[in-house]
Amino acid sequence: xxxLHNLLVCLLAFAAPVGSAEAPQAKRAPVVAAAANLNFALTxxxxxxxxxxxxxxxxxxxxxxxxxRQIQDGAPFEMFLAADEEFPNQLxxxxxxxxxxxxxxxxxxxxxxxxxxxxxxxxxxxDLARLVKTGKAGRFAIANPAVAPYGRAAEAVLKKRGLWDxxxxxxxxxxxxxxxxxxxxxxxxxxxxxxxxLALTPEITARGSYAIVPDGDxxxxxxxxxxxxxxxxxxxxxxxxxxxxASKAILRKHGFSIAD
Amino acid sequence: xxxTALRVSLWLGACTILILLPFGLWLGRLxxxxxxxxxxLLEALLTVPLVLPPTVLGFYLLVTFGARSPLGQAFQAIxxxxxxxxxxxxxxxxxxxxxxxVVQPIQRGFEAIPADVRDAAACCGLTPWQRFFRxxxxxxxxxxxxxxxxxxxxTLGEFGVVLMVGGNLPGRTRTLSIxxxxxxxxxxxxxxxxxxxxxxxxxxxxxxxTTALSRRVGVRRV
Numbered sequence: 001x002x003x004l005h006n007l008l009v010c011l012l013a014f015a016a017p018v019g020s021a022e023a024p025q026a027k028r029a030p031v032v033a034a035a036a037n038l039n040f041a042l043t044x045x046x047x048x049x050x051x052x053x054x055x056x057x058x059x060x061x062x063x064x065x066x067x068x069r070q071i072q073d074g075a076p077f078e079m080f081l082a083a084d085e086e087f088p089n090q091l092x093x094x095x096x097x098x099x100x101x102x103x104x105x106x107x108x109x110x111x112x113x114x115x116x117x118x119x120x121x122x123x124x125x126x127d128l129a130r131l132v133k134t135g136k137a138g139r140f141a142i143a144n145p146a147v148a149p150y151g152r153a154a155e156a157v158l159k160k161r162g163l164w165d166x167x168x169x170x171x172x173x174x175x176x177x178x179x180x181x182x183x184x185x186x187x188x189x190x191x192x193x194x195x196x197x198l199a200l201t202p203e204i205t206a207r208g209s210y211a212i213v214p215d216g217d218x219x220x221x222x223x224x225x226x227x228x229x230x231x232x233x234x235x236x237x238x239x240x241x242x243x244x245x246a247s248k249a250i251l252r253k254h255g256f257s258i259a260d
Numbered sequence: 261x262x263x264t265a266l267r268v269s270l271w272l273g274a275c276t277i278l279i280l281l282p283f284g285l286w287l288g289r290l291x292x293x294x295x296x297x298x299x300x301l302l303e304a305l306l307t308v309p310l311v312l313p314p315t316v317l318g319f320y321l322l323v324t325f326g327a328r329s330p331l332g333q334a335f336q337a338i339x340x341x342x343x344x345x346x347x348x349x350x351x352x353x354x355x356x357x358x359x360x361x362v363v364q365p366i367q368r369g370f371e372a373i374p375a376d377v378r379d380a381a382a383c384c385g386l387t388p389w390q391r392f393f394r395x396x397x398x399x400x401x402x403x404x405x406x407x408x409x410x411x412x413x414x415t416l417g418e419f420g421v422v423l424m425v426g427g428n429l430p431g432r433t434r435t436l437s438i439x440x441x442x443x444x445x446x447x448x449x450x451x452x453x454x455x456x457x458x459x460x461x462x463x464x465x466x467x468x469x470t471t472a473l474s475r476r477v478g479v480r481r482v
Contacts, residue, residue, distance in 0.1 A: 031429055039446050058430045061445065074327030074342030075427040178445040203447040 029056040030235040031076060033067040035083035035223065036143075036176035037107055037150060037195035041254035042081065048250065049241045057238050063176035065147030071096060071228065078235035081225040081242075083107060083177070083195075084149035088224045101226030104242055105256035109153050109218060110199045112184045113191035114208040121191060121211040125161045131190065132166045141183035141192030144173040149221060151180070154193035156218040196255035223256075261454045264431050265439035268347070272435060273415040276354045277408055280362045284407055288366030289396070310360040314420025321353055321425050345427040350435070353421045361410045369403025370396060402473045413466040416459060 068087040113119035120127040131137040143151030158164040174180030184192025185207040325332045325343040343349040426433030443452040
């Protein structure tokens with residue numbers, strides 16, 4: 001009996017200090033859900049926001065479709081930056097957002113080949129077509145079109161180039177564009193179609209080479225953001241900050257194009 | 261290293277144990293000592309989480325308690341937050357997923373106590389509570405400890421349910437195993453590596469402890 005008692009005391013003693021993490025916090029930083037292609041750009045913007053306003057935002061990255069589903073199921077996000085317009089529009093028509101939001105950037109797709117890959121990336125996917133024709137294509141990474149707008153764009157490009165059907169058995173689908181980038185850059189695939197914003201990141205640039213896919217080959221990746229119904233003043237400030245010149249400069253540096 | 265995620269993981273493990281241990285002691289003992297109708301079915305149901313894909317549990321949790329279900333809306337109206345995407349939701353899922361890890365070892369522990377011992381204790385005039393705490397629990401102690409450690413380790417390793425119903429919220433539902441996934445996605449292999457090594461060490465230590473404990477039980481019986 002004594003030892004059972006001891007165990008409980010130990011557990012409580014050890015749990016008590018960590019319990020503070022779970023205590024209700026009125027001043028908890030707002031959680032912002034963001035499309036995976038923003039992983040590096042938005043982290044930088046959030047750091048700039050913290051420097052300027054002295055307040056933090058928590059960032060959660062994922063495929064736009066996954067995050068949309070989570071918001072519909074009640075996830076406590078205050079703001080959502082999508083990789084397309086369809087998902088935020090869906091939330092807006094479900095009455096979950098403050099308003100229709102705004103397009104904050106337009107993304108681009110690149111074809112990436114890791115160092116040592118037989119694939120020589122070119123925007124027209126000519127070399128990929130050559131590999132497919134000679135049966136040397138191996139695995140090719142894209143984001144899952146069901147949940148990731150960049151995956152949908154990749155599907156459109158491959159269809160336009162007449163490679164979709166032939167390449168389909170070879171496709172590895174990432175849960176999000178960052179996972180697709182993992183697959184495309186670690187040598188597990190001959191390459192992949194990933195976001196330009198990811199390809200420009202030093203960690204990824206060092207792993208291979210890439211070429212920009214021409215804009216006209218896929219429906220434009222107009223990325224919309226919305227404030228959700230529960231958004232507080234801090235999230236609203238962050239929403240405004242993203243439209244500031246400082247944020248636009250960061251987004252441009254990460255390969256996004258922005259209409260002035 | 262994401263210390264907040266480690267805290268969430270440890271806290272989740274500790275809370276799961278605190279919730280499940282009393283339940284496991286009661287149910288494990290009941291299953292060990294009593295014969296009743298429907299026992300086979302009950303035992304099967306209690307073991308289901310062991311073979312059930314975590315995604316199934318996650319799916320039902322979202323469908324039942326998500327913001328779009330009537331039950332979820334009622335819960336949200338009372339608690340101000342849905343059960344999914346909260347620490348309490350993870351705890352709920354974790355408690356269900358760990359039932360077999362608690363009940364089974366404890367049941368085996370109580371089964372191993374010879375009936376003579378309990379009879380003798382009853383003859384000596386000990387009350388049922390005294391018998392339970394002074395005779396049965398000390399004898400079943402290694403099994404109880406095994407159940408505790410297994411549950412803790414299993415909770416730390418849980419990924420599927422947490423990914424589905426957690427939402428990766430820092431300080432709330434981002435556990436260490438989710439943080440590894442998150443850092444991998446951000447090409448932060450260093451942090452992911454440190455956290456993976458941490459979980460590996462914990463897992464090995466856990467298994468060594470449980471093996472050592474079960475050996476000691478074996479020796480004691482001989």
